[in-house]
Amino acid sequence: MTGIFDSGVGGMSVLKEVRKILPDEPVIYYADSAHCPYGEKSREYIIGRARFITETLIAEGASVIVVACNTATAAAIATLREEYPEIPFIGMEPAIKPAALRTRTKVVGVLATAGTLKAQKYIDTRDHFAEGIKVVEHIGQGFVELVEKGILTGPEAEKTVETSLKPLLDEGADTIVLGCTHYPFLTDTIRKVASALAPGMNIQIIDPAPAVARQLLKVMTEKGMLPDGGGKASTLILSSADPAKAEDFFRLNV
Numbered sequence: 001m002t003g004i005f006d007s008g009v010g011g012m013s014v015l016k017e018v019r020k021i022l023p024d025e026p027v028i029y030y031a032d033s034a035h036c037p038y039g040e041k042s043r044e045y046i047i048g049r050a051r052f053i054t055e056t057l058i059a060e061g062a063s064v065i066v067v068a069c070n071t072a073t074a075a076a077i078a079t080l081r082e083e084y085p086e087i088p089f090i091g092m093e094p095a096i097k098p099a100a101l102r103t104r105t106k107v108v109g110v111l112a113t114a115g116t117l118k119a120q121k122y123i124d125t126r127d128h129f130a131e132g133i134k135v136v137e138h139i140g141q142g143f144v145e146l147v148e149k150g151i152l153t154g155p156e157a158e159k160t161v162e163t164s165l166k167p168l169l170d171e172g173a174d175t176i177v178l179g180c181t182h183y184p185f186l187t188d189t190i191r192k193v194a195s196a197l198a199p200g201m202n203i204q205i206i207d208p209a210p211a212v213a214r215q216l217l218k219v220m221t222e223k224g225m226l227p228d229g230g231g232k233a234s235t236l237i238l239s240s241a242d243p244a245k246a247e248d249f250f251r252l253n254v
């Protein structure tokens with residue numbers, strides 16, 4: 001069984017990709033909505049949550065875990081790998097490399113949480129792959145809250161997206177990396193706002209979720225963990241008292 005976790009519904013953008021290539025894999029998804037957002041929390045706080053969630057997922061039968069959260073990956077995956085050596089952990093990689101290959105203006109924009117952008121893991125990845133290009137960054141201010149409320153399109157979503165996207169487009173970014181798993185749910189709005197702000201630029205949006213799902217498949221294949229085709233039984237665990245929206249997201253993406 002594969003365990004997947006995030007601060008909330010964001011990791012379901014990864015779950016959706018996992019489902020496409022592993023349709024029979026039983027999945028247990030932990031949405032830590034009671035502690036969402038992670039983006040502004042300390043590293044120690046996030047490590048504490050990641051440890052607790054990992055214990056819960058293992059107790060429920062998970063044998064491989066996807067940290068479907070860029071902020072938690074940056075803060076906690078090294079600790080998790082050290083403390084639970086028997087469990088393979090798959091984390092989120094900010095997609096700077098594919099973005100660097102695709103940009104024509106040689107300017108890549110990254111949208112992510114404050115926690116991700118200041119983490120050494122992100123800075124190392126960026127510096128490694130950003131040779132010859134300029135990387136401009138912005139926190140997706142208010143994006144996570146919108147997605148958690150299920151507001152993915154419309155005037156409020158467009159206004160929120162514009163505030164964080166405009167500075168990146170103003171710097172000449174033609175390729176936008178979604179560095180938080182909540183943000184792919186706003187892709188239609190990001191596309192709409194980008195074409196209004198930079199008409200004719202054909203802004204590309206890069207979501208690392210398909211690559212993360214492929215990495216999960218690779219690890220499971222190598223370790224002989226592929227499902228036997230017995231069908232998918234999937235479970236959602238919520239730490240929040242108000243699960244309605246998360247359940248809707250889960251039904252749509254599982």
Ligand code: DGL
Binds near residue numbers: 144
């Ligand atoms: N979805 C998460 C990420 O990928 C965390 C968002 C948050 O809770 O701030 O970074």
